[in-house]
Amino acid sequence: MPALTAFSLPSWIESRTRAVDRALDHFLPKKTVKPVTIHKAMRYSLFAGGKRMRPALVLAAAEACGGSTQAAMPLACAVECLHTYSLIHDDLPSMDNDDFRRGRPTSHKVFGEGMAVLAGDALLTQSFEIAAQAMGWPRYSHQDLIFELARAGGSLQLIAGQVADLEGEGHRVSLNQLRYIHERKTSALLCCSVRFGGMSANCSATQLKALTDFGYHVGLAFQVIDDILDVTQSSETLGKTAGKDVASQKATYPSIVGLEQSKRIAAALTAKAYAALKPFRGRAVALEALAKYLLERDR
Numbered sequence: 001m002p003a004l005t006a007f008s009l010p011s012w013i014e015s016r017t018r019a020v021d022r023a024l025d026h027f028l029p030k031k032t033v034k035p036v037t038i039h040k041a042m043r044y045s046l047f048a049g050g051k052r053m054r055p056a057l058v059l060a061a062a063e064a065c066g067g068s069t070q071a072a073m074p075l076a077c078a079v080e081c082l083h084t085y086s087l088i089h090d091d092l093p094s095m096d097n098d099d100f101r102r103g104r105p106t107s108h109k110v111f112g113e114g115m116a117v118l119a120g121d122a123l124l125t126q127s128f129e130i131a132a133q134a135m136g137w138p139r140y141s142h143q144d145l146i147f148e149l150a151r152a153g154g155s156l157q158l159i160a161g162q163v164a165d166l167e168g169e170g171h172r173v174s175l176n177q178l179r180y181i182h183e184r185k186t187s188a189l190l191c192c193s194v195r196f197g198g199m200s201a202n203c204s205a206t207q208l209k210a211l212t213d214f215g216y217h218v219g220l221a222f223q224v225i226d227d228i229l230d231v232t233q234s235s236e237t238l239g240k241t242a243g244k245d246v247a248s249q250k251a252t253y254p255s256i257v258g259l260e261q262s263k264r265i266a267a268a269l270t271a272k273a274y275a276a277l278k279p280f281r282g283r284a285v286a287l288e289a290l291a292k293y294l295l296e297r298d299r
């Protein structure tokens with residue numbers, strides 16, 4: 001009888017992260033390609049040591065649906081490029097004005113503000129170029145893939161979250177409004193990531209619905225934890241400026257409901273994410289492990 005091998009998340013993450021890094025390196029213009037400054041700037045932020053959680057979710061969802069890493073990889077790289085663009089722009093002086101991200105000086109600190117804007121723009125465009133290189137599946141066409149990415153990154157989701165965030169500054173923000181921001185700013189792209197994984201495996205409508213539900217809840221939990229870590233961790237651990245939310249009087253879960261209640265809310269959201277995986281009947285091992293890891297993470 002073959003020995004049962006226990007699933008190890010650390011080694012799963014390590015091997016998938018290495019594969020994602022190799023694929024990103026393949027998809028992106030080399031830093032010697034003209035104009036070299038922009039390609040250096042794009043690569044500087046992309047290979048700065050992010051957690052690669054969105055690509056991991058794409059690949060884990062693909063596995064849950066019986067798909068392959070190879071087929072899902074362009075979509076995993078596309079979401080990471082879009083995510084990195086949003087971080088570069090979020091750090092700009094005209095937005096959050098941050099000097100430190102992924103453990104290094106932010107793009108505008110190194111390349112200047114104009115080049116950082118362009119590096120973000122280029123990564124956003126690059127994400128669509130990469131997504132267009134996915135193979136397309138009987139149930140999901142290229143049109144579906146491009147629509148999915150545009151919807152998650154557009155003015156109804158990611159940008160809407162940032163708009164509400166900017167407009168909320170200096171005002172009293174209710175818990176409902178904060179949830180609206182989190183749904184758009186964070187949950188939308190995590191949701192898109194797991195949906196992409198399912199699509200790359202030509203998943204059924206039931207599976208896609210389950211992944212959507214999972215992504216929504218895990219995305220909200222992810223942002224509540226992000227709010228908590230801003231208060232409880234050091235800049236060194238986070239690789240970005242800690243305590244920024246308090247300093248800028250930003251509405252967060254801890255500032256509205258307190259730290260302990262925030263932890264309970266994150267745990268409850270993660271429980272809902274687990275429950276959404278029921279249709280996979282135990283086959284979504286990596287997704288389950290990732291949800292637990294995201295809840296317990298310290299950076």
Ligand code: GRG
Pocket residue numbers: 049050051052053085086087089090095102158159161162185186222223226299
């Ligand atoms: C288009 C300017 C502009 C902004 C879009 C999403 C967004 C709005 C800005 C991103 C900034 C931000 C703090 C978003 C919240 C989501 C979040 C917690 C991002 C950090 O994600 P991690 O922790 O980062 O996965 P790494 O560096 O590990 O990839």
